[in-house]
Amino acid sequence: MTQAVYIHIPFCTNKCYYCDFNSYVTKNPRLVWDYLDALDREMAETVRHVPPQEIKTIFVGGGTPTFLDAKQMAYFLETVARHFSNRSKDIEFTMEANPGTTDMEKLKVMREGGVNRISFGVQSFNDELLKRIGRIHDSEQVLRSLTNAKEAGFVNISIDLMFGLPDQTEKLFQETLDKAFALDLPHFSSYSLKVEENTLFHTLYEKDQLPLPTEEEEVAMYERLMEQMERRGYRQYEISNFARPGWESRHNMTYWRNEYYYGIGAGAHGYVNGTRHVNAGPLAQYMQLVQEKGLPRVEQFEVSPVEAMEDHMIMGLRMMRGVSESEFERRYKTTLKEQFGPVIDELTGLGLLAWSEDRIHLTKRGIPLGNEVFARFLGLVDKV
Structure with missing residues (x-):
């Protein structure tokens, strides 16, 4: 039974120095519209092949989904509503956002289009660190974006924070945590920096020009994170995620429970009826395959019982509740x-x-x- 949908919007205003996600910087609005049309076609073909059950969660990730302007956003959300109209009354509909890309007009379009949860990629409240990792926003834009989101009617708001950044100390991380807790939000995600291939940070790392904290310092930041979250009433329900009771990300729980979900968009992964698939990542290839075949798959394989059990353990143990023997x-x-x-x-x-x-x-x-x-x-x- 498939009750969750992931949709990928690959566009960004810039490429962060640590990012290896399938994302592209563009100033060409025609390319964006062409991509949205391709998404429309892929959604239509997806639900024709596997009609959806009652949809309980939708997650729009990127890239930066809020890169879309208000008209593009309205068109995109209309297509999602058309193809996935059978929605639970208490659906969780999340959209990732970057501070500085969410004006009031766009936020209102998102709310009217059904989005009821927003996740901001904040990463740090230290402006110097933000520059070091290639972010184009500052802490003032974070506060403005959060204020706008609340005024637009968003209550279910999450922010991402990173630790283990170049020249970041435990004291600097604590300052970011203090500012984050002052926002009185229901959910936080926090991740350590991973130096991935095909990123600027990997190039610098290979040249020994990336001054990262030691492993011991990074562990100390993580332990501080867990202790501070617990002290302030945020339950750690997954290795990198913390929430007040009842505000956990239901969509991400789909992944950690090894349940089925549609994966739509360039580079998206999906898992439906025992089969995993990977979509073409490059935009030209993705849109060509959608035009020619409807489904832009470049890899598709059945998951064996062996692989399913291993996946179940690896994903399930990420949750603090762990894996149920009876389940x-x-x-x-x-x-x-x-x-x-x-x-x-x-x-x-x-x-x-x-x-x-x-x-x-x-x-x-x-x-x-x-x-x-x-x-x-x-x-x-x-x-x-």
């Missing part, structure tokens, strides 16, 4: 002990995993070592 048995007709018993016993013995009733989950000690824990679940199931 695992219901979905895969086998038990956690049969498939992963030895590694679970090893990791619980090391204090990295623990049981709470029928759930296996990361411990506080295991959270900072999550990637190492997840890797232990790869290749463990008998390939029969």
Whole structure:
């Protein structure tokens, strides 16, 4: 059953120095309109192949979805509404945004088009750090954008914060946290910097010109983040996500529960009826494939039971509630002990995993070592 939709808007005003997402800088409005027309066609073909159930979550990511101007935004949201009209009454409809790209006119169009959750890519409240990572907004624009969003009627607002940035200290990160908490928002996401290939930061890193904090300093920032969030009433429900009770991102829970979702747009990934697909990333290739075939797939494969169980553990253990033994048995007709018993016993013995009733989950000690824990679940199931 597919009840979630991801849609990718790949346009940006500039390319951040750390970004390896499928995004493009353009000043050509015709290209944007052509892309929106291609999205319209892909949505039509997608729902023709797999008619949607009641849609419970929609997430528009990028790129920068709020790169669209008000007319483009209205057209885009109308096409989404046309193809995914069977919506739950309490649908969560999220759109990512960058500070400085959300004037009141655009925000009102978004609200009228059904968007009821907005996630701002803030990253830091230190203007010097923002320049260092290639962001074009400053902290004043963040505050203005949040004020506008609230005036437009948005209540469900989240911001992203980053740590482990070049020359960032624990003290500088604490200053950003203090300013973030003063905003009285219901949700935060916070991620450590990852130096990815094909980015300016990777080039600088290879030349030893990227002064990153040490691993110990980065861990200290993360531990401070967790402690500060808990102290202020934000529950850590996933490795990088914190919310007041009831304000968790329901769309992202779809991924972490290894459930199905439509993936639409250039470079988007989808998972429907046991099959994963990857769309063409380059815009010209994406739009050509939509024109010729309707669905711009460059990769598509069935997920084997082995892969599904491994994905279930790797994604499910990202959540603080962990993986339910009874839910695992219901979905895969086998038990956690049969498939992963030895590694679970090893990791619980090391204090990295623990049981709470029928759930296996990361411990506080295991959270900072999550990637190492997840890797232990790869290749463990008998390939029969």
